[in-house]
Amino acid sequence: MSLEVHSLGCRLNLAESEQLRALLASADDLVVVNSCAVTAEAVRQTRQTIRRARRARPDARLLVTGCAAEVERDALSAMPEVDGLIANTAKLDPRAWNVPAPAAPLRPIGYTRGFVQVQNGCDHACTFCVIPQGRGVSRSRPVADVLAEVALHLDAGVREIVLTGVDLTSWGSDLPGTPRLGQLCEAILARFAALPRLRLSSVDGAEVDDTLFDLLAAETRMMPHLHLSLQSGDDMILKRMKRRHSRADAIALVERLRARRPDLSIGADLIAGFPTESEAMHGQSLSIIQTLDVVHGHVFAYSPRPATPAARMPQVPIATIRARAAELRRAVAHQRAAWLGRLIGTPLAVLAERGGTGHSAQFAPVVLPENTAPGALFSLTPSRVVEGMLQ
Structure with a gap:
C-alpha cells in the first residue's frame, strides 16, 4: 500500500497535510500522523489514531509530526507503534522525509476549497496555550509565495481559498514594512479577479486592521464569515488568559461589521472551565454566545498543558469543566438552529x-x-x- 496521512486539529494542520500528500506521493507503505496538542483530549486522540493506524497497517512505516510530536515528544516516541518523529518545523522539508525536493511547485490535490497557510508560529504568550512550544515564533510567508500557491489551487479547479495560520491576523509583522493581513487579502483579490470566494480561518479580533475590516464589511468575494479566537466572555478570565481583547471589544467589532454586512455569520473558539472560572464568569461566556449570535462554535474543555502558566493556577474540577463545556455547546447549538431557520427562504x-x-x-x-x-x-x-x- 502507498501513502496515508491522518490529520488532527486545526485548519492549518489540514492545509499542511495536503502539502504532505503531494510531497510524499511517491512514498511506499508510509503512514503519517499529523498530530495536535492543543488539549489533553487532542493528545489522547493522537495516540488513539496512532494505535488504530498501526492495527490497520501493521507492516507500514509510521511517522508522527505536528504539535504533539514536539510537546509530547518523549511519550510519543516511546509508543511501540511509532517508528519515528518528524519535527513540526521541518514537516514540509523534503530532507526531513528523505525524499527528493520537488522539481516544480507542489500542485494541491483537486478539492473545491483550498487551504493556504500564510503564517506559522506565535509570538504571544496566552497562559493556557502550548502551541508556541509546538510551532515556534511567528513567521509570515511573503506575498509572492502566497500568490504562487493560490495560483496553483486555482489551476487545480479550486473555487474558494481559505487563508490559515496559527495566529493568522499577525501575518506581516515580521516582513519588511510590516504589512497587515488586509493588504494580503487585497493583493489576492486584485491578482485573481476570477477567484470567487476568499475566506479566513480563526482570527484575533484585536488584530483586525482597517483594510481587513473594510473587506469583510463590503467586499462580496470576501466571505461573510468571521471566526473569532474569543476564548471567554468574561473580562477577568480574558485578563488571566493574557488575551488582548475585552468582552466589549469583541461585541463592538461584531456590531460594527454587522452594521455594514448584516448577513455576517460569527464563529468563536471558547474554553470552558479555565482556572479560577466561577459560575458567574461562565455565565458571561454563555451570554456572549447569544449577544454575538455565535453560530459556529469550537468549545474546548480546559485541560492543563505542560509548562503553561495556567497549569499552575487554581484548577476547576473536571466534572464542572465538562458540564460547562456541554452547556456552552448547547448554547451554540440553540443559536445555530435558530440561524439556520432564519435562512429558510433566503437565496x-x-x-x-x-x-x-x-x-x-x-x-x-x-x-x-x-x-x-x-x-x-x-x-x-x-x-x-x-x-x-x-x-
Missing part, C-alpha cells in the same frame, strides 16, 4: 463540494440537489432544515 450563494453537500457564503451547510457537480457555484433557496443542514 444563498452555495459552493458544491464532494459527498452531496456544500456550504453557503456564510458557511451554512447545505444538502445539494442531485447530480450537482463538485466545484459548481450556484444560488439555492432552502425550504427546510434536515439534520442540521439546509435543503
